Amino acid sequence: MVELRGWPSFPEELPVFTPETAAEDPRTLFVEWLTEAGEHVLAPHAVTLSTVDADGAPDARVVILKDVGPAGWAVATSSESPKGLQLRKDPRAALTFFWPGRGRQVRLRGPVSPAAAEVSAADFLARPPASRVEAFIGHQSQVLHDPADLDAAAAEAERWVSENPETAPETWTRYLVDPDEVEFWQASHDRRHVRLRYRKTGGSWVSERLWP
Numbered sequence: 431m432v433e434l435r436g437w438p439s440f441p442e443e444l445p446v447f448t449p450e451t452a453a454e455d456p457r458t459l460f461v462e463w464l465t466e467a468g469e470h471v472l473a474p475h476a477v478t479l480s481t482v483d484a485d486g487a488p489d490a491r492v493v494i495l496k497d498v499g500p501a502g503w504a505v506a507t508s509s510e511s512p513k514g515l516q517l518r519k520d521p522r523a524a525l526t527f528f529w530p531g532r533g534r535q536v537r538l539r540g541p542v543s544p545a546a547a548e549v550s551a552a553d554f555l556a557r558p559p560a561s562r563v564e565a566f567i568g569h570q571s572q573v574l575h576d577p578a579d580l581d582a583a584a585a586e587a588e589r590w591v592s593e594n595p596e597t598a599p600e601t602w603t604r605y606l607v608d609p610d611e612v613e614f615w616q617a618s619h620d621r622r623h624v625r626l627r628y629r630k631t632g633g634s635w636v637s638e639r640l641w642p
């Protein structure tokens with residue numbers, strides 16, 4: 431058995447979250463928390479993206495948040511990857527951020543749509559060369575029978591990317607999660623964790639405290 435008790439989850443000092451003074455728009459509060467997390471944790475923009483597969487079973491993996499704007503929270507991947515195929519069939523998702531260094535979690539869920547082709551292409555072209563090559567290799571999550579196949583595909587992708595520096599693969603897609611619900615969770619050492627959930631109703635947001 432692994433002894434898991436006693437491992438600390440949070441630092442001794444935690445921020446105090448006061449829902450009464452929180453922004454009216456969850457995006458504003460999210461950007462505040464994300465910016466602050468960037469000063470305390472590695473990869474604050476790493477987020478668990480949850481989707482459902484063709485059988486309705488949940489699936490989840492970590493991706494990188496690419497942007498947050500009026501159209502939603504943006505992530506990027508191949509439309510041919512398992513998550514891309516899942517989103518094509520059932521365009522709904524949840525995003526879960528966890529920033530242990532601040533004792534904070536943010537959860538959001540809602541419909542997902544692909545960004546315009548030129549936005550996805552710009553996302554791809556802004557990636558560093560090695561990341562572009564990685565995306566061009568393709569076959570994400572398929573079984574790799576022989577590592578030599580990956581070496582060959584990488585060499586081919588590298589050649590393609592260097593000869594076509596302005597071209598993005600059609601499969602590279604920015605997905606926008608436009609949440610109906612966003613929940614902010616702030617740990618407290620007295621276990622009175624503070625939770626604030628925003629729900630979109632009509633065109634505006636309603637926020638409610640939740641029991642911990």
Ligand SMILES: Cc1cc2nc3c(=O)[nH]c(=O)nc-3n(C[C@H](O)[C@H](O)[C@H](O)COP(=O)(O)O)c2cc1C
Binds near residue numbers: 473508513571
């Ligand atoms: C920190 C971190 C960041 C990642 N960022 C991305 C990303 O932005 N896009 C992506 O397609 N995969 C990313 N991955 C890999 C995914 O977690 C996953 O392994 C891959 O996308 C295949 O997922 P799928 O089979 O569900 O489609 C990242 C993994 C980690 C650990």
